[in-house]
Structure formats: C-alpha cells, structure tokens
Amino acid sequence: MTRRIFERLPIFACAGFIGFLFLANLWNYAVERDWPKLRIRSAQPLNGVTSPEPAPWTLSAFLTGETQRAASMNLGRTSPVFPISVRAKNQTMYSLFGVSGAANIAIGRGGQLFGWEYIDEFCSRGRAPTAAAGLDNWADAITEIAAAAKTHGKGFAYLISP
Amino acid sequence: MLFYEPLFLFLFAPAVYLLYLAVGARRASRALVLLLASIVFYSWSEPVFVFVVFASVALDLYVARRIFALLEGAPARSNWLTLGVCANIGVLVYYKYTGFLAANFDALLGALDLGGVSIPKIALPIGVSFIVFEKITYLVDVYRGVTAPARTVSLYALYVFFFPKLLAGPIVKYHDIAGQMEACPPAHVDDFVLGFSRFMLGVIKKVLLADVLAGGADLVFAHDPAELGFVEAWAGVIFFTFQIYFDFSGYSDMAIGLARMFGFRLLENFDEPYIATTMTEFWRRWHMSLTSWIREYLYFPLGGNRRGALRTHFNLWLCFLASGLWHGAAWNYVAWGAYNGLFLVLDRLFLARALGRLRPWEANIATFFIVMMGWTIFRSTASLHQAGAMLALMAQPFTRAPLAQMIPSYYWLAALIGAGVVVAQRAVLSIEGFNWMDLARRHALLANTLLALLFVAALGKGLADPFKPFIYFRF
Numbered sequence: 001m002t003r004r005i006f007e008r009l010p011i012f013a014c015a016g017f018i019g020f021l022f023l024a025n026l027w028n029y030a031v032e033r034d035w036p037k038l039r040i041r042s043a044q045p046l047n048g049v050t051s052p053e054p055a056p057w058t059l060s061a062f063l064t065g066e067t068q069r070a071a072s073m074n075l076g077r078t079s080p081v082f083p084i085s086v087r088a089k090n091q092t093m094y095s096l097f098g099v100s101g102a103a104n105i106a107i108g109r110g111g112q113l114f115g116w117e118y119i120d121e122f123c124s125r126g127r128a129p130t131a132a133a134g135l136d137n138w139a140d141a142i143t144e145i146a147a148a149a150k151t152h153g154k155g156f157a158y159l160i161s162p
Numbered sequence: 163m164l165f166y167e168p169l170f171l172f173l174f175a176p177a178v179y180l181l182y183l184a185v186g187a188r189r190a191s192r193a194l195v196l197l198l199a200s201i202v203f204y205s206w207s208e209p210v211f212v213f214v215v216f217a218s219v220a221l222d223l224y225v226a227r228r229i230f231a232l233l234e235g236a237p238a239r240s241n242w243l244t245l246g247v248c249a250n251i252g253v254l255v256y257y258k259y260t261g262f263l264a265a266n267f268d269a270l271l272g273a274l275d276l277g278g279v280s281i282p283k284i285a286l287p288i289g290v291s292f293i294v295f296e297k298i299t300y301l302v303d304v305y306r307g308v309t310a311p312a313r314t315v316s317l318y319a320l321y322v323f324f325f326p327k328l329l330a331g332p333i334v335k336y337h338d339i340a341g342q343m344e345a346c347p348p349a350h351v352d353d354f355v356l357g358f359s360r361f362m363l364g365v366i367k368k369v370l371l372a373d374v375l376a377g378g379a380d381l382v383f384a385h386d387p388a389e390l391g392f393v394e395a396w397a398g399v400i401f402f403t404f405q406i407y408f409d410f411s412g413y414s415d416m417a418i419g420l421a422r423m424f425g426f427r428l429l430e431n432f433d434e435p436y437i438a439t440t441m442t443e444f445w446r447r448w449h450m451s452l453t454s455w456i457r458e459y460l461y462f463p464l465g466g467n468r469r470g471a472l473r474t475h476f477n478l479w480l481c482f483l484a485s486g487l488w489h490g491a492a493w494n495y496v497a498w499g500a501y502n503g504l505f506l507v508l509d510r511l512f513l514a515r516a517l518g519r520l521r522p523w524e525a526n527i528a529t530f531f532i533v534m535m536g537w538t539i540f541r542s543t544a545s546l547h548q549a550g551a552m553l554a555l556m557a558q559p560f561t562r563a564p565l566a567q568m569i570p571s572y573y574w575l576a577a578l579i580g581a582g583v584v585v586a587q588r589a590v591l592s593i594e595g596f597n598w599m600d601l602a603r604r605h606a607l608l609a610n611t612l613l614a615l616l617f618v619a620a621l622g623k624g625l626a627d628p629f630k631p632f633i634y635f636r637f
Binding site: 004006007008009010011013017018019025062063072081086089096099101 | 611623
C-alpha cells in the first residue's frame, strides 16, 4: 500500500500543482480589487509586457465569444507560473534549436537577440524625422542604446544608408 | 473551453471535481453536479446553440417515449423514428452543410449563366456532429428495443451534455453508457489516479507533439504548391499524419481520462492505428467510436453484407463517403471518404490478401503509405487542386523548393518522435505477451515521474503558446 502511494507520488504532485493554481486563482480573484498587493504572482514578472485588458462582461461580447477568449487568456497571463513558462519555452527553443520562441524577438548574427520593435524603429528603411524635435529624440534614443550596449561590453554601430 | 487551457485546468475542472467529491454519497446530487457543470461547459463555448440542443433533447425524449409506447411492428413506430432522426440530421445539415450546399448551387447556377444565390454564413457550433450522432443512437436503440427510454429528463440530458466527451467524442452509444449514467458512480482514488494519468498523457500528446507538428503542417500547406519542393511536400504530409494522430488520440485520452476521474468508463477510440497492415484494420483501430457507429447505424440498416457482394461493396463505399462528408462540408473531405471507401472495397476484392502475403512490417508500410495519401487529400482544405498538386509534387523527387531551409528542425524532431512511437508500437508486437501497461506498472515510479515531468513541460508550453484548437473540434 505504502509502495503504491510512493509510486503514485508524481501523479499526486501534478494534481497538487493544479490544485495550487486553482487556489491561487481564487485567492487572486478575492484580493484583486481591494488588496492587489496580496496577489500571488511571479517574483520575476516578464519585462515589457502590459497587463491584459479585463474581459468584457457584456451580453453581446459573451455571445460573440469575446468574453470567453479574454477571460481564458487573462487567466493564463496572470497565472504566477506564466512568466517562468514563457522564459522556459523561449530558452528551450533558443538553446536547443537556435530559434526565437517569441514572435517579437529576432536572432541576429552570433546569436544576438533583438526586439523586432527595435529593428523596425531604428533599422528599417523608414524616412528620417525632419522636425528638429524629432531628430533630437531620435539622437537621444540612439545614445541611450549605445550606452546600454557598452555596459554589456558590446560595440554599437548605427548605420544610416541613403 | 479546451481541456488544456488555463480556464479549464486551473478553474473549471478542479472546482467541478471538488464539488463532485463534496456531494459524496448521494447519486442524485452527483448527477446534478455533473449535469450542471456540463451545461455550463457547453454554454461557455456555445451560448446560443445550447438552446437548440435543449429543444432537440426535449424532442428526442418525446419521440423515444412515443416509439416505446407503440407495439413492435406498428408503422407509426418507424414514422416517429424517422421524425426524430430527420430532426437531428436537420440540425446537422442546417448548421454544417447549408453554406456548402448553397455555394455549390451558386457555382452550378453561375456555370449555367443563371445568376446566383446568396451564400448564408452560419457558424458551425462546436461538437454538433458528435452530439447529433449520439442523439441518434438513443432514438435507434429505443426503436430496436436495445434500451428503454431514459427514466428522467436529467438522465438523458446528462448523456447528451456529459462534458468529457461532449465536444469531440468518443461517440458514446446510449446503450453503452445508459447503465453508468443511471448509477453515476462515485469517484474512487484509483479512478482518479488512472483517469488523471490518462489525462496527463493526452495533454502531453496534444501540446508537445500535435501542436508542434501543426506548425510544420500549417507552414507547408499554407504555401502554394508551386513554391514547394519534393521534400517540403512530403514533410507537410508527414507532419500532418502524426499531428492528426496525436491531436485526436490526445483529445480522446483527455476525454477518457476525465470521465474516468469521475468514475465513468468510456470506450477506447484509438488502438495504435498506424501499425495496421490493411486499410480494414486501420479503420478498426482509428476513431473506433465513429467506425462502430457507422457500422451499427448506417452499414447494417443499408443491408450490410447480406445482399450480395456488389451491394456489400457499394454499402461499404457509401458508408465511408458519408464518413468523409461527416468530417467536413468541403469536397476534399468527400474525396477523402470516397478514397478510403475505395480502399476498403479493394481490401475485400484482393488488397488485403495481397498485403497478407507480405511481411507484416512491409504490409504496415504499404498501409501507412495509403493512409498518408489520404491525409494529403484531407489536409488540402484550400481545394482539391491543392491535393492534386501536393500528390504530384510528392511523386517528383527532383523538384526543389525555391526557398531553401523552409522547415525548422524542431518540426522534424517532433515527426521523428512520432515515427519512433509508431516503430516502437510495431516492434513490440514481436515480443510475445508484451504490454505497455504492464511495463508501466512494473516501473511505476519511473513511468509516473516521466509522465509528470512531460506534463509540467506541456503545461508550461500550453501557457506560453497561443492555444491551438483540436482538429476534430471543426467537425
């Protein structure tokens, strides 16, 4: 009997894990409005990820399935294990297959990671801003990136092509 | 609500299960919890269509009672049965085939220069094909005297709405589960462990294999065949061949496992189909609940094999044509059904005997090849032209894709794992008395640890990736 329980421990552990996330969801729902600091959340949330929009609880949204989609996505996104899941998945994809697991991250030369947003903003063949203020902001942003690259021991080159 | 999405896993399922345990000894309370949970589950996905199902359930109950009240042989019995079956088929035709029929009628009118018709856009309710087929079994079972009408409305409603099998089967025949619905068994710890392990296995198959392979198959089939080469075309078909197996058998594992957690035992839906050595055997192992439904509720009423060889072959082919159409309202599904029906007939004529003369693994490869060609038609949802172009490409070994390295390595890895599973299933047949479950029992701790690790990985991937619906949710 004891041996059987011992052999089944991994199954019970998984069930316990699901039970924990179930209780965490209930707890988070209970404290969300009045004591948001008491929410159970990851100690290391994902950087640059905005909080999901609350699900629209209206009849028309429910009938079109919008509420259901949003509720399900929000529950996943606010789960305390969401950040570690995303990191683990992306790291696995990168380490094992050398590809980016995140749609917004590109892999450059030497395995360097770049955000597509950054590439589109600073490396695309868009027209340069003409207004003086725009140029200043642009130059400031490039200086900031150059400084960030330098602190990581990397060189930074910014190419302006015709 | 998908079985592996956070809302189901981390809220709905634990809440329902705890409630089911909490109501404990009272059978009526357990049945009520399951019924209400199942209705919430379906209403969440189909908040409008659920009312159509309610109405249809009421009609079934009324019709079944009328059939039961009449003496056997009375013509009115078959009239009532016809009414009940037609009402169910009518729901299916309206929601699933109206757009398809209108589009084809419109194309026909266009070809004859007779103007056209507007094509209605009707959303396909999730699980409608499965619900309708199950409801028909109830009416036919009562008509045949196999079972009495459901004792209460809630009993029949629970049969129809029972959430583990509601959206994509296994197609449960009323007479197979009526006793269990009546008893509504209490959940035992062994049921929980066996059911939850089976559920975990299903999640692993779906998330770690089927969803990865889906990306590869989608990547290939999204391209115009002119942009593909020999390797890419084969890759797409191989990916889909394993994807559909792991997707649907994974779903079936989850459904069977969930039902078992509540103490219910559903019949198996898959039995290592890719080790089949003939197409007839393949269809005895693939989507067994549909094949069995077709045999009992379509093939036998058509006369089965009692009306001569020619009629038997025609019946067989017609049943598979219907099965193809059941899978989807598009010509590629019809063609896929006709293709499978043809090979079933050929099996009876000579193919099974010819394959029987080969070594088992050779016959297995030949059957697998026939199945894969079928999946090419099935997956070519763009048009039959796409299917033809893909099949042609697969026969031209020197055709290269204009874009090099189109297929990332992880799709190949997933396909390799899929192939490894099938090869292992075939290889162990040569070991007398071998059974995977016995092996798992002998090394229970190791097997359960591996299962748990893969399950956690699947959960993580499921959370991190956008959800991919099960293939059979479309049918």
